[in-house]
Amino acid sequence: MEHPFHYFGYIAAILTTLSFLPQAIKKIKEKNTEGISLIMYTMFTAGLFLWVIYGFYIQDIAILVGNIITLLFAVIILSVKLKNVKTEG
Numbered sequence: 278m279e280h281p282f283h284y285f286g287y288i289a290a291i292l293t294t295l296s297f298l299p300q301a302i303k304k305i306k307e308k309n310t311e312g313i314s315l316i317m318y319t320m321f322t323a324g325l326f327l328w329v330i331y332g333f334y335i336q337d338i339a340i341l342v343g344n345i346i347t348l349l350f351a352v353i354i355l356s357v358k359l360k361n362v363k364t365e366g
Contacts, residue, residue: 283339286339286340287339289343290339290340290343291343293343294342294343297350298350301350301351304354304357305350305354308361309361310357310361311361315358315362318354318355318358321351322348322351322352325344326348328344328348329344329345329348
């Protein structure tokens, strides 16, 4: 049986993922990434990727699920941002 403290991890994963989704969905629908820093989003996406690797290493489902979902949206937004940078520059 899991320690009750693990539920804090599950709640944190749910909240951080859900808080990210409205903005991610908006940026994906609008394809407007003007207000997003390319450097910041690249670092954010890399950080999420490292969290996923760490989650696999320690076998923590809360870290894995939350960061995999957020990483998928972050990669999509970063792709849109890179496409916009190419067309603008």
